[in-house]
């Protein structure tokens with residue numbers, strides 16, 4: 001069994017503030033150590049479930065948060081950026097399950113450190129008119145590759161979002177949002193044990209591959225904070241305007257996900273703010 005782990009940071013046990021998850025932040029060094037603990041709990045679960053190959057992709061910000069020497073020796077690490085598949089770099093149809101660790105709710109939701117892919121530049125997103133954030137887009141993209149999301153860990157808002165998107169995803173709530181930068185925390189040891197056990201249980205029965213991979217075209221719609229970003233994106237063939245700040249493209253995943261990565265690079269160059277994830 002081959003297991004793919006997409007590791008984000010905002011939904012990690014104990015972390016609540018930008019200072020915890022951004023390089024240079026006062027508690028970032030402690031944050032990245034806590035991130036490794038949650039990821040390692042998932043890796044231990046995958047090993048216990050019989051995984052023969054585990055690939056961990058650092059999917060947050062600079063994508064160099066996890067220190068290689070801190071990672072469980074059973075896992076390989078994808079580190080650094082840019083990566084054309086971003087939060088899913090290295091995912092192939094040969095993987096049996098996707099495990100998302102430390103993910104977070106979409107922009108506009110009252111979840112810890114909620115946002116969608118960029119810090120402030122993206123106000124809303126839709127996939128086929130269904131409101132979507134990182135969780136839904138990662139789920140749909142992995143499904144198109146042929147890999148089911150088996151487990152997701154994060155705060156209660158992120159877990160609710162994953163369940164709403166796909167009730168078959170096993171979720172582990174490691175903290176309860178009190179606001180965007182405040183949470184009631186489960187004790188770290190207890191949260192990590194819950195992550196490990198959830199991964200063991202979810203992988204015990206091989207996850208069912210998506211019954212109908214959405215290989216047909218889908219609509220991805222993004223409302224930007226800046227009309228300037230939307231205007232420039234309209235010069236990309238296939239991108240159409242919904243309104244002055246909202247653009248849409250139709251295509252098949254995972255290619256459309258990669259094109260969205262190009263949109264973010266355009267937005268980053270115009271706003272001076274890098275994609276965040």
Ligand SMILES: [Zn+2]
Pocket residue numbers: 008009010059060061276277
């Ligand atoms: Zn992140």
